[in-house]
Amino acid sequence: MSSAGPDFSALLARRTQRMQRSAIREILKVTEDPQIISFAGGLPNPSTFPVADVAESAAKVLREAGPTALQYSTTEGYRPLREFIARRYWEKRQLRVDPDEILITNGSQQGLDLLGKVLLDAGDQVLLERPAYLGAIQAFSAYEPQFTSVTLQDDGPDLAELEAALDQRKPKIFYAVPNFQNPSGLSYSAAKREAVGRLCAARSVVLVEDDPYAELRFRGEHLPTLKHHCPQGVLLGSFSKIVAPGLRMGWICAPRQLMDLMVTAKQGVDLHSNYFSQRVVHQHLVDHDLDAHIAMVRGLYGRQRDAMVAAIKRHFPASVKSSEPDGGMFLWVQLPEGVSVAALFKAAIARKVAFVPGAAFYVDVADDRHLRLNFSNSDEARIDEGMRRLGEAIRELQAG
């Protein structure tokens, strides 16, 4: 605790000991210096935001729906928006989802909090990927679970580890990000999707599939969701990466019993999501070509990803390994033995370059070999210059 003022320490809930500020948000403060080339954030590129289209949709909603668009509304969310989401799952992914099993949330982050709220008692087991998405670690931590992680290989989780963990730990949740995972950029192969889905479907566990990046695929075709193979699974989605994140508009698809409980939980949490924004997002989706918009975003991110992969090859020692993601916003780097990420972070900041040390994404082991690089929010010139400086710093550290 920083600060002056009254001391409430004796009144705090035990869970506050588990709640931590995001390491990333703390790093982002360092990078507010505009001279710093930052690959630390996880921001979509604002040049892709459909500003004029959203303005048009906002005006139309208020003109046509009038005060209704500003009134209290249902906890479940705006029905036509839920129908749009269900229809799109069918058209793009051949996945059948009932609109009644979709809850509109304040970004998909809120879906994770609601899941924790309805599923987790203190001490319950939660299974994560290793490395794991930091936002999920934060959301679940407030419910005081025990975390275990399974190794994420290039094509998905280590299946033997996963099966053993499911059987021995008996987790309530297995949390998976099968497409272009944050932080690693890795994706599950078709075979591993099927295997993971089946392992979970045969057990008493909630398979939580977080899928905010699926539509940001630069190469290859959509692969089935885990929910295809595990119909009782939960699937989270978001408009943050395909429309804009400031609208905080996500959703969670869950079987009826969990849906009912999450709706009840959300009533107590915030009554319902911003109704005006639900209407605006829906109007935007109806009136504009989402596929064309996503194609533009994919084109841009794909070029930036290519630039980063090429710059890494150009500037980094060959002993540095790096993921080469087929989509998403992140690339995952493994330093050679003996080079410390913590040391590199300091050296990089001295050279006005920032990234996120991998340690933040581990719950049950220490890590000082990995780092996350974001490519969605830097242009190709900055990417090249940033990789050049990072490569220099790595060589210097290697030289001792």
Added chain:
Amino acid sequence: MSSAGPDFSALLARRTQRMQRSAIREILKVTEDPQIISFAGGLPNPSTFPVADVAESAAKVLREAGPTALQYSTTEGYRPLREFIARRYWEKRQLRVDPDEILITNGSQQGLDLLGKVLLDAGDQVLLERPAYLGAIQAFSAYEPQFTSVTLQDDGPDLAELEAALDQRKPKIFYAVPNFQNPSGLSYSAAKREAVGRLCAARSVVLVEDDPYAELRFRGEHLPTLKHHCPQGVLLGSFSKIVAPGLRMGWICAPRQLMDLMVTAKQGVDLHSNYFSQRVVHQHLVDHDLDAHIAMVRGLYGRQRDAMVAAIKRHFPASVKSSEPDGGMFLWVQLPEGVSVAALFKAAIARKVAFVPGAAFYVDVADDRHLRLNFSNSDEARIDEGMRRLGEAIRELQAG
């Protein structure tokens, strides 16, 4: 649980046993029949929503701030909006609040959830007014506390009861709605504000002052907040009643230590509140005359309140007691001994009139004598006709 589909009962958190759908939301479903004259909801009157002004502000924000208004943002909230709120507390209420101690939330309901999250372990004591705001009961219930309530008299809580409960129960929270309380419409006198503030200031308890209705005062002058008398108290506010609720825009003022923890909690819950709406609300407040707008709302609600008080005098038996609120949106009715609210509810629905039975607002005693009537969302003619039918139903029940 309603429904088909997989059974997750073995995986649910214990707290789900405490989570209940709002009785009001269930009643509202009954009242979807447009023929029903409903005093059950707690909705602001949509005729007061500044639709054109919000449209203008939305267009301006997107024109001037561009993609920035749609990007991820800070958890604390849009700084100029927090400064506006702090300034207004000073100008209207002579209360000094530091903008750094204001967190923007998804309606003030989210502030209650965050407070529960940082303060309450299972079994902790929470002190409420009797009757108490249902949304607070719901928000806190998810953290499995023990509730106790203190009698709300016409001028505020029974002070002897309050002091005894504070000393014997040692609650972590005393939750108070000092202005035009929901459901009762009652307000604390100046003397009781001072006494309640002092009792709490002298003890290890978080005084939570929920104040969404303060600006909807039809008669008399603003009285001091409880926070004037208990500076370490927490104060919740909302734009739902003075701009529009669909924007889900509220705030919580809390001393630094609690503020820091709630910010950390909110990171895990939803990262931050809808940033576009924060910008729109701020632009709206800067460009339009909020005081004139509130004067219009107050005028309308005041006339509707007068109409309801008069219609009750005209149509109800003299043995029925009713609060005569100086502001807000609700009026609280006590039936004479021997007349059951549950029976009246049935008789009223048969006559196509709805209200909320008081039982929903009690945590530690049963109630079958009170009902809540909303006057903000019905015009004077419907109010008179509704009270006429209700009066008829009461007389019929009295007659046996």
